[in-house]
Amino acid sequence: MTTAADTPTTSTVPSRTGLVLRGSLAAVRSDAALVIGCAVVLAWVVIALTVPLWKPFDPVGFQDLAGRLAPPGGTHWFGTDNLGRDVFSRVMYGTRLTLPIAIGAVTIAVCWGCLVGAVAGFAGGLVDEVVMRLSDIFLAFPAMVLALAIAAALGPSGKNVVIAIAAVTWPEYTRLMRGQVLSIRNNLHVTAAESVGCSRSRVFWRHVLPFGLPPIVVKATVDLGMAILLAAGLSFIGVGAAPPAPEWGAMVSDARTRMDQWWLGLFPGLAILSIVLAFNFIGDSLRDRFDPRMRTQRRRGGSSASMLRRLLLPSARKADA
């Protein structure tokens, strides 16, 4: 029972009761994941905001054709690509494309999805039925395939990637929010609020919505990582951000044909890996905090660590299944 007290609590979420932190090893482990995740994300955000101030080279304009495909070294830390552009600068600049795309897409998906889901849950009946079947249609497609189709139809640009990703993610928020609304509106405090004459919209904003948010926040965090992965995937296929732009997925795609120049693909790949993993760590820890009951499931293998284990070790996947 004293472990939580001994552990420095560097949480970004203030735990009002302290109960959430008490005791179990899972909490400590989750703390570490949260700190690492936040540190990595914060680092990338700082890079995205400040890179023009200290950029070693222009990510697009600088082209040293004589020194093309140079391996990592003193001048070009991550080497140069086939046009002699500095890979380090391009990877750093990539955040300025990737982060806004991910944040924009998830924000749109959360707002729209939650709104629609809440309306469906509150209205019920025909509205509910129509909205849910519509979201079923979207969910029936694999996310990547649908995003690819939308992005390809709209043409390659950052804005269209945002639209494509938002279009494939919103139904999940709709389902989540609808379920939350349905269960929360039966809480006694909602009836109590109605009994003193609170209007429907007030009941919703004040007494229902705040209680539906925790799982939404968790999902949004994990989805930021997923959105980055999707965006990179779309660029990799060639329907994402337009070619000269230093997009991670596009860089990995270019590197495909030059496996000998390993630095071309490795560094953007690591960038994607680090930020996606970081968002997953944050999401997992937040979930543990918001809902301590989930910890039992976590031990059964719902965490990012075990997800990674399952990805890397096929035998672990079998064991878990």
Place this chain on the structure above:
Amino acid sequence: MTTDSPDPRRPVFEVDGLEVRFRTGEGVARAVNGISFSVHPGERVAVVGESGCGKSASLLAALRLLPSPPAQVAGRVLLDGTDLFALNARELNDVLGRDVAMVFQDSLSSLNPVLRMGRQITEGVRRHEGLSKKDARAYATELLTRVGVPDPAQRVDQYPHQLSGGMRQRAMIAMALAGKPKLLIADEPTTALDVTVQAQILDLVRGLEDVAIVWVSHDLGVVAGLADRVLVMYAGYIIEEGDVGSVFHRPRHPYTRGLLNSVPSFRDADRSRLAAIPGLPPTLTDLPAGCPFYDRCELREPRCSAQMPPLTTVDGTQRAACWVTAAPLEVAS
């Protein structure tokens, strides 16, 4: 605010033929079956009965607080002359909290855990009377003082979990009183509290003037000490009603007698077992055509299973729904 009703004998609350049905997997549950009663200004009416007899369901339904897709409600409810079932959502919101307010059993789950007490208490009244934030806070403090919460100036800024159970229930009452309602409906407000706190809350409620009270309870002791009149419910019917004194001393319905006999008493502490009514209440999805108490009744007659007896006046203001009992029944204790 409307002025006091001109005729003091006009009921502040009239329920007429209220029915509540729930669609369930096993069929339609008939939770409340055409109950009628009225409450006069300043009167304290208790509704008693065992769990699932329709006490809470009927009152929640009367105020249109039952979510309507599962529940189907019929009948007529007049609150100070206003037909609640005829109001639109906006008009209903105006009435709730201003003319009638409700206190719930579980004060912890019926308070919003993320709102400070002051804000929560005045939430309804701010809408009704357009109080400013500052005035509302002062009013909340005043209300908390009135219901006897110690340190009201501090409590007003605290969250529900920082208050004790008794204080929370007082705060709930403060919240209900905020709109100066003519009618206060309390749904087992003391059930979750220990006896000393319960006694304090009862004192507080007894001290309330100018407000009619409908008090739902299954604690007959509390009812005896608080109410003027009592309604006994069984399987969604009112089976007996009358002054507390007459109903408790001379019950006419065998169920009321059974209920009273099952209250443990110090006088016959030597009795080894508590007197219980044999059997179980009928399933609400499958209510008999006749008296719902038929299977458990010691006085049953053939006609009882054929037709539900109407609620008829048996003695002065006392009414009972039983074919058999013309004379008062004896209570053991």
